[in-house]
Amino acid sequence: MTDARDDTADLDLCAREPIHIPGAIQPYGVLLVIDPGTLRVVQASANAAEKLGAPLEAGTSLPAALPALAEALSGDAALEAGADQQRIEAAGRHWQMTLHRSGAHLVAEFEAPPAAEDETMDRLFPRLRRFTETLTDDGDLARLTGHLARHVRALTGHDRALVYRFDAEWNGEVIAEDGNGRLPSYLGLRFPAGDIPAQARRLYRLSRLRMIPDIDYRPVPIMPAIDPPVDLSLATLRSVSPVHLEYMRNMGTAASMSVSILVAGELWGLVACHSARPHAVSLNIRNACDFAVQAAAARIEARERSAGDALRLRLGEVLGRLLGRMAAASDWRRGLVEAGPELLAQVGASGAAIVAEGSYHAVGDAPEEAGVRAIVAWLEARGEGDLYATPALATLLPEAASFAAVASGLLAIRISELHPSWLLWFRPEVVRTVSWGGDPHKTVAEHGRIHPRASFAAWQEQVRLTALPWRPAEITAAQDLRAAIVGIVLRKAEELAALTQELQRSNKELEAFSYSVSHDLRAPFRHIVGYSQLLRERAPELDEKCRHYLDSIADAALSAGRLVDDLLAFSQLGRTHVASTDVDMNKLVAEVKHTLAFTLEQRAIDWRIDPLPPAWGDPNLLRQVWLNLVENAVKYTRPRNPARIEVTGWVEGDETCYRVRDNGVGFDMAYVDKLFGVFQRLQRAEDFEGTGIGLALARRILDRHHGRITAQGRLDEGAEFMFALPRNPTRKPTGKPTKP
């Protein structure tokens, strides 16, 4: 770029340039800033006195200097109006005055009326009516905007009219064009967001139409400069930025006019008209253009709304089906995963993943779990809120480039407020070729100054690592799903809390029940046994049969009583606290032998009890284990004479082991698995009494100690039971293994 003009601005100046307060106007009109209270001039463009034929410097009283204007302003309607247009007579001719408020001031702009007869509103109206009538039939955006471009150019007479649409990043794309061939075609080209900076877009929203009839105009200053300056955002005559003029010059245009297309209050696009030579458009024609563009904008809005409604309706149906699946499943995550295609359809994704601390579910085309977890970690680190969407994840998270093929687009919703738990949707990379109007990257020139690019020839760029953007209705659908999930999660949590409470209550009831059973159910059995024994002693004259009956009554009650005791002991074990301490096992075995003394009275038993190593456990529970094992050994050796019972113990690794071996009736190893089950008996009840709970209880006690119990047996030869307990974890292992 070799432009030698001094008014080129650097990038910083451009971004900060206060273009709404330029301090100057273009010379095709006159501007006055008026105090509406005093009707005195506050500021005037330097050409005011000459054009309007009256002394109009600051402080001038309008009723004296320009009575027609003072009269026009004194009407209430004019003062109330946000913007109004009137005819004013001044300096012997008509002027079209456009009036608007700016803060406390009135801004009046004057333009000479059109010379041409066909530019009167009477002539323009039928053309506008025809245009709007054709619009009503048009549902197709390309046809509608093409029609708009042709109509606007027909009205203004510029060399070329473009319909320009913004994308989500404010890049513009030329979607329709009409021209006479004097200027090159830009149809299909994109223009980067920087071509129309944010502050310019703000003005385009506030003031829909602006015109530069000749870029080589000499700005007319507004006198005097005042502080604070008056906001001229809505002034049509406003002088434009030198950077913009340079831009136009580089484009090969000498005149321009643009009309904003506002859809739902937002800047949707522009109709931009250009001419190779200076070209002015009268206020009437400009008004007609504005009208035509807003009529088209209304059509676009209706069209987008109905398309959005249709999409929302479809997504709403999908959400309904998803909710059904979630509510039906016991785990809502499973419900979502099983409804995979619908989960993807909800936002138009090709893959999804549901990630929580302990769980991971994926549907469709998703990155590997590690990649998905990396995304979640990144979202958490960024402190993202409930929803996050990007069409180009890899441009923000570099490691995502490795799985860009499946996950360039990311739409994420946070499911839990408490845990890093997310539902992520993915869209694949779509490699697109974009035609730019000139290379948008070549903006920085020599000496660090920035100039608008000089070439607007089509410049092709391949866009990678980017997916199709998420549409607003899809993002809304994701939000709806999030609300539904949070609702369901909350409900499930409440159900769980209620269940826990219920369990605690029934646990308490069970304890009360056990207590009551232990007191009240035991007593009657004891009484039956007691009375039948007393009766037996008191009536020695009873015959054999009667004594047998009495014994049977006593035996039955006795075994029922023992059953109650054993069941209670077994059920208590689950809620008994295991109070581990160092236990002298020699003492426990001696106690157990003493307990059984009554049973042992008439037995000849050859005992061999070795010194036993101390154990780490709850002495009361371990005593129960010994009691069951020794009692069994005594019981099942009853047919032996002499019976041999051997008790040994040793330390092995981190365990202490104990063994009870006998030469009793033994058991078939085929049934060894049944040995430790509740109510499992391998012997007939009439041969050996018992409730079938003893070994189950022993195993449960060892489970509670994180120990184990095993059995070896041979039918008619004997049995051996070995149990092992973890050693005291607080004490270093001492001594050598003493396995016998």
Added chain:
Amino acid sequence: MSELRPILLVEDSPRDLELTLAALEKCQLANDIVVARDGEEALDYLYLRGPFAGRAEGDPTVVLLDLKLPKIDGLEVLQKVKGDPALRHVPVVMLTSSREEQDLVRSYELGVNAFVVKPVQFSEFFKAIQDLGVFWALLNEPPPRYRLR
């Protein structure tokens, strides 16, 4: 020979009472057996009040105390006895159907002298009662004034 002090049996269940008395009878103890049917009666006896206001002076040689009793339960009676310096020396044996741990722990906390879960097997029950009776009535060393042998 000074008079033998009685055994106080506190039992509400008529069957348990009858069976316990039968067991004690078999021990052929010379001691009288005084029966209280609830905790209140037991305390009346110990404090010589109500129906026992006029009884002969002296504390029982042992109290056989059922755990679950009407009005004032066994644990409360135990607490009262062991909390009173004048009665603390009287041996108390808790008799109960319960194997519930908290009963046992609570009884020992309150200073019970023995805790016997009534066995279902009558012969064992007899043996337990007899042992208790004989132990506390004959072997237990009373305070010097009442030394038996």
